[in-house]
Amino acid sequence: MTRSRIIYRLIFLFVVFALMITVPFTLTMISQVKRIVTDAPALKAAQDAGQGMAFGELSSRLLDHAVPYIFYILVMAIMLAIFFSRKLMASLNELHRGSVAIRNGDYGITLRAYAEDELAEVIRSFNDMTSSIRLTTSELRKKDMYVNAMLDPLWVVDDMNRLVDVNPAFVGLFGYQRDEILGFAIDLFITENPGAPKRDDYEVMRHNGASTIYEADITTRHGTRMPALISESPILSDGAIIGKIGILRDFREQRELREEIQRSRDYVETVINSIEDQLMVIDRDYRIVSANHIALESFGEKIIGEPCHAVAHDSPEPCWAEGRECPVRTVFGSGTASRVTHRHVNPDGQARYHEIVASPIKDLSGNVVQVIELIRDVSDRIRHEEDLFLKNRELVALNSIAGILSRSLRPDEIFASVLDKMIELMKMGGGGIFFIDEQNKDMLCQYHRGISDEYVTQIGRIQLGQDIPGQVAMTGQIITTADISTDPRVESSMMKNSGIKGYCCVPIRGKERIIGVYCLFSFKSRDFTPEEENILVSIGEMTGIALENIRLYEKMKDLYNAQKQRRDAEQDQLLSLTAGLGSEGDLRHAMGSVLEILKNIFHADYAWLLVRDSGGVLVLKASSSDKEPEDSVIFQCGARSIEDHSLEIRGPVVVSDIPKDTRFYIPAEISGPLYKTAVSVPMCIGEKAIGVFSLYYLNSRKFDDEELHFLKIIANMLSVSLERYNYYTESVAEKGLSAAVLQGVRDCIVTVDTGGKIISANRSFERLSGIRPDGERGLHLCDAVALQNGNRGLGEALKECLDAALSGNTAARESVMVTADNRRILMKIDSAPILDPKGKITGAVNVLRDISREKEIDTMKTEIIRSVSHEFRTPLSAIVGMTEMILDGDIDAKKEREYLQTVFNEGVRLSNMVSDLLSIAKIEGGMEKITVSEVEMKSFFDDLMASVAASLEKKGAVVSCDTGGIKSVMADGPKLKQVLLNILDNSLTFSDRGCHIAINVKKGDNTITITVRDDGWGIPEEDLPHLKERFFRGRHGARIKGTGLGLFICSEILRMHGGSMKIESIAGAGTEVSVNLPITGPK
């Protein structure tokens, strides 16, 4: 629809509709009028008829017709116009709705445009307006919310600084209600802090209405004052400031921080100014930013802003550019502190050393912005260090020389080393050592360095007093010269022209005289400081004394060697004594030798040795003469002899003149020759005197203390040996006894040390285990046992016992052992600790006892009881049950006999079992005997068959018997029958009904073989090896009654006959039992 002005459209519509209605109506009207007009005669007639006013009537009639029509037309036209303009009306309605909503404050309304006309434009504008209002409103709300939610107090003032609005934080901080303070000047609450630092353009900015930040103090309602940071922004309207918005922030912490920083700054400044080192802050351009007063004093006031290198080194370039280490550059480069020592030259030309410690000053992001340099004058220290270094070097050299002197006793080595050290210490080119020849009064070079042998030969001998070395040797004073070529003291032209410059000559001073001189030279001119001269003199003295010491030592050594030789000779004698006594064997012989040696050493004419026997009587044990019968009892009469006396006083007794000394009795044995002197020495162990020996001299002799002491030592040695010999004899006897017991017992006895290693074992152990203690010595018992024949279980059991025993307890275990001859036996191990007299565990003794037999008997007992009780039950059932029934009268007379017969039969069965058991007991006890006689084969087998006939018949068995033409055999008939009955019984028992049994007898060399073969169930393979064991019941035993004794008894009976039994069987196919017997009976 095209856009049109509303009014035009309305009119247009109206006209259209008016025309649409008017045209047909007019046409009708016209025809009506025409009809009326054409009907004029009628009208005329009517008029004529006196109806008058006909035309007027006509007009009136026309009007009457026309008016309603016209009204109708107009209404219709308007209605149609309105109808066709309904969209216009809807738009108007929308607008109305909108105006009502706005009036009610609802800006959420959106009006609908019905047509694309002016009204639609109005509606769009309306919608735009409302949405804009909505946006603004929500924005305002949000802002309001933010303002209210702000933690920082906020206020708005008008252009007169009066409060217009405040947020809740403001209320909270100041304590005033919002309404209370609106309209008041903000200055009442906030006072600008005039002392606080401000930006320079602060006032200008405030004036121009720019945002400003300043510090202020606030006062709350409660009178609290606090610092605050205020941020103020103007509210502009048309470029004019109509008010301000202010935000306040609590500034307490910041202010404290600032004060703190200020204090720190002051403190740092004080520190910096109070330190005695120079301090500078230097920037990246090497310019000094600041310096403390020491630095200012040192370098002048104008250094701030100057480059550091210019100030410190008077150099236009930084240190690094001139090859010096630059701390500033290092710190900027690395970001870490740096320490260097710089040599600065003062304006007065004096060199100073400065130690510079440079540290970085970093900004918040860690970048080095400046460097702080701490400069300390360390000149004195450096100088001291240099001095110290020098001293140290000297000390080291002296020390090493002293070391050489003390280490070595060879003069060659000492002088060569010392010369080298001196050259090294003094930094000389070479040198030599001259020694004084006292006889010739001259000196000869004996050691040299840095000069040729020819040169030394050329120098030759230097007379004392001649040249520098000669002068030094004479005077004992050191001589040094910086340049020998110009020194007037030098006489030898050879030395002058040798090219040597620096030279020193040092005396080698002994205790009382000069021994020689050291000469050191250098090919450069060289000054010697007094300190150096002192050191050289000291070295000279040291080596001199050392040399004298060495000479002294050599002398001492010679003396010592001479003494040593003498002592060795004495020692040899002693050794031969001790060797004689050391052997434990023939003591008597040893004592004889000792006595002989003693006699020789002390040049005695006669010597003897007496020992107290158990009765306290002295018995002659050895003498230097072989005349006396040994073991003859001396001094039986109890007379007092020299020997008695020495024993009494427990010390040596010397009688220098025997004939004159009447105190002592001289025994008849030695009274033959006239002995003049005697010495008697007792042999004691503690307080116990065990004997005495004496030396007799024909001539007078004296004994000094040393000799008596020596004799006492010999006496001690002899007594110890004697005692030991006695013990040894006793212990050998005891040992022999215990060893005999140990070896004799059947039990295995092994002793081990605390480490479980075998110390000894008796023969039983060796025999059973196959372990030879000699071979396995050092091996752990358990390991030895476990390794032998795979006795791991025994090894473990032993280990348990050993562990217990070695921790002081006794223990017992049982374990199977595989013996050396591959038998399995059950061993009982008993272990106990071996304790020394102090109760300390020194090892363990283990007794292994073969308890297989005991165990076997034990098992057998159980087996017998079990098996017998089982086998006895069935026959007992008959005896008990049947007799009970008979007694109860359950059985009539006719049947009673049958019952009694059964009881009897079963009783017999029981009694047979008991016999079997008794046989076993007899066999086991070796009591079973056989009575051999000739057994005639035919009658034997007839009898046998008769015995089994009933059983055979019961089982329906067929038996063939072939005696092979053998007449007789020597055997115990009843027992052989027992064997065969047992075999046959087995065949019948372990076969089905109607089985076949074949008995064959064959003759071999001196033997007969009786074979019983059946076609029964056979014997399972696994049962075969055990058939002859007592109480063995094979697989069939589970359902077949029996004691398991039969075949055992059979094989035992055959064994007694010197025969044997062989059982061959295939399960399911039958069994063949072969009985082998010697024809002539057992041997």
Added chain:
Amino acid sequence: MSKVVVVDDEPFILMMIEDKLKKGNIDVVTVRESVRALEIIRREKPDLVILDWMMPEVSGIELCRTIKQDKVLGKIPVFMLTAKGQDSDEQLGMRTGAQRYITKPFSPKVLLEMVREALSNVNP
């Protein structure tokens, strides 16, 4: 009249039991060969079976197991009457399903009592 089958390889045991039970008005069928036992039990449908353990061919305990595992025969109470007197044997017997385990030697009088008691449970 209740019927009891007795299986034992010892004739005198069978005789004893037969005589005693018959005296107690109980019908007895005796079996000596254990291989035939099962067949006879099936045929006779007894109210009670008394079995020896140790028998050639088929052992009593095997018989007991077979009876107890059989759908029809399983309900028949079984007595083991045996010379095997060890505790372990008895436990095995009871586990196999025997109602009573009687060890030899036994009192026929007591056996009769037991049989009666068992039968009264079967035919009240």
